[in-house]
Amino acid sequence: MMKTIMVALIGVCVALNSFAALPANQMVRVRLGNYSLQMKQIQSQEMDLAGVNLKSKEVDLLVTPQQVDWLKAHGFNIVSLTSSRAMSGPDSRYQNPAKVESALKQYAAAFPTIARVASIGKSLEGRDIWAIRITKDVAKEDPTKPHVFFNSMHHAREVMTSEVGLDIVDTLLNQYGKDPQITHWLDAYVVDVVPMFNVDGNNLVWTSDSMWRKNARGGYGVDINRNYPYAWNSCHGSGSSHSAQDFHGDSAGSEVETQVMMNFVSSIRPVFSISYHSYSEIVIYPFGCAGQHTPTKDVVEKIGKELASKLVSDDGHGTYTAGTAPELLYSVDGGDIDWLYGVAQVIPYVIEVNSSSQGFQPSYSKWRDKTITGQRAGWKYLLNRMDGSSIFGQVTNGNGLGVEAAKLHIRSTNSSFAQDYTVNPKGFFNVILNPGQYEVSVQAAGFQAQKSLVTVGDTRVKTDLNLKTARN
Numbered sequence: 308m309m310k311t312i313m314v315a316l317i318g319v320c321v322a323l324n325s326f327a328a329l330p331a332n333q334m335v336r337v338r339l340g341n342y343s344l345q346m347k348q349i350q351s352q353e354m355d356l357a358g359v360n361l362k363s364k365e366v367d368l369l370v371t372p373q374q375v376d377w378l379k380a381h382g383f384n385i386v387s388l389t390s391s392r393a394m395s396g397p398d399s400r401y402q403n404p405a406k407v408e409s410a411l412k413q414y415a416a417a418f419p420t421i422a423r424v425a426s427i428g429k430s431l432e433g434r435d436i437w438a439i440r441i442t443k444d445v446a447k448e449d450p451t452k453p454h455v456f457f458n459s460m461h462h463a464r465e466v467m468t469s470e471v472g473l474d475i476v477d478t479l480l481n482q483y484g485k486d487p488q489i490t491h492w493l494d495a496y497v498v499d500v501v502p503m504f505n506v507d508g509n510n511l512v513w514t515s516d517s518m519w520r521k522n523a524r525g526g527y528g529v530d531i532n533r534n535y536p537y538a539w540n541s542c543h544g545s546g547s548s549h550s551a552q553d554f555h556g557d558s559a560g561s562e563v564e565t566q567v568m569m570n571f572v573s574s575i576r577p578v579f580s581i582s583y584h585s586y587s588e589i590v591i592y593p594f595g596c597a598g599q600h601t602p603t604k605d606v607v608e609k610i611g612k613e614l615a616s617k618l619v620s621d622d623g624h625g626t627y628t629a630g631t632a633p634e635l636l637y638s639v640d641g642g643d644i645d646w647l648y649g650v651a652q653v654i655p656y657v658i659e660v661n662s663s664s665q666g667f668q669p670s671y672s673k674w675r676d677k678t679i680t681g682q683r684a685g686w687k688y689l690l691n692r693m694d695g696s697s698i699f700g701q702v703t704n705g706n707g708l709g710v711e712a713a714k715l716h717i718r719s720t721n722s723s724f725a726q727d728y729t730v731n732p733k734g735f736f737n738v739i740l741n742p743g744q745y746e747v748s749v750q751a752a753g754f755q756a757q758k759s760l761v762t763v764g765d766t767r768v769k770t771d772l773n774l775k776t777a778r779n
């Protein structure tokens with residue numbers, strides 16, 4: 308008798324728990340007739356956008372039964388509805404925080420001269436966030452070498468992204484000294500990879516909710532990728548309630564994970580970055596608010612479109628699509644790429660890997676190898692672009708020492724293109740440009756302003772700038 312009651316009570320607890328952890332327990336696919344208008348409606352209802360299929364104009368949403376009713380009442384064309392029970396959760400072969408840590412440490416041990424692993428900080432729950440640095444003579448700090456940065460899994464449930472991050476590491480390390488292109492990149496540049504950024508969230512994916520997206524803040528979670536302090540909460544591009552899947556946090560940059568990422572990026576000052584997400588087969592570049600484009604969009608958008616054209620869709624037909632978030636989805640504020648561009652001078656991209664046929668947690672045996680292999684064309688394109696049109700060098704004083712905080716103004720002599728750029732510590736800079744002729748002006752406190760003309764072709768141009776002390 309006693310035993311029966313106990314079992315019944317446990318049953319109730321489990322049911323209540325899973326209900327609390329899964330407020331949005333149905334995956335609904337809707338086909339949009341008026342894409343931009345209906346996307347705005349979806350966003351205004353704080354629905355959890357899982358992914359899109361731009362070809363069919365179909366959008367996947369994780370929703371509550373009440374939200375399904377809302378969609379029906381507002382005339383949305385529901386293509387399919389799947390209950391949470393049918394969403395089985397990820398294959399156990401996908402990564403978790405412990406597996407990523409051990410894999411990175413094994414790589415560093417196996418390739419000690421070109422790989423070094425370090426924790427870049429701790430998550431809210433005290434887990435280490437691991438990064439690996441890959442370059443020739445990794446023990447030697449060389450400020451002349453520019454960095455390229457790849458990170459995966461701002462969002463916990465996007466499990467394929469860590470596979471991509473680890474494959475970048477695996478490919479670079481195993482091909483160094485064998486593949487001439489990879490050997491050259493690692494001789495000339497530094498590659499930093501964070502294969503699993505949202506470690507607390509990923510832990511929740513394995514322990515309580517396979518559709519968990521945010522960090523572990525307060526049981527409700529903050530969307531780290533709406534928490535960055537650049538135009539934070541500025542254009543209805545994030546959620547204000549704790550329950551929203553894109554909750555932006557209580558204040559700009561409030562989350563420890565956000566701060567860890569900002570500190571790390573500020574320390575390496577990468578030229579390019581890719582943040583891997585899933586899914587939708589798109590490449591996103593800044594800015595996230597509708598109608599806003601970067602001042603250097605001639606460069607940012609051209610490279611973004613070329614990057615997308617290298618990535619073949621899962622169905623083998625066509626390639627990824629590139630655009631800003633409002634062009635492809637809807638406005639996003641507090642995302643990492645806006646901060647990376649707007650504050651850290653990085654040219655940053657988001658890649659949403661896999662299609663809506665694969666979803667967040669594709670069959671490992673069917674899609675893991677296929678996806679990571681397909682993504683190589685993207686990150687290799689970006690490393691190859693490091694060798695392309697650009698200027699690099701050092702701003703120095705009369706004694707040949709680097710000038711801190713010098714400001715460059717780079718202006719095209721035959722178009723309206725202009726860019727402001729603050730040099731890295733010790734005066735180093737690396738600015739990606741389109742081919743053309745540029746006037747490069749340099750200003751630094753205590754020095755005479757200086758102008759030079761530089762012609763940029765298809766390769767990087769060394770452009771050292773020596774400043775004279777200002778006369779009083």
Ligand SMILES: [Zn+2]
Nearest residue numbers: 462465584585
């Ligand atoms: Zn994501």
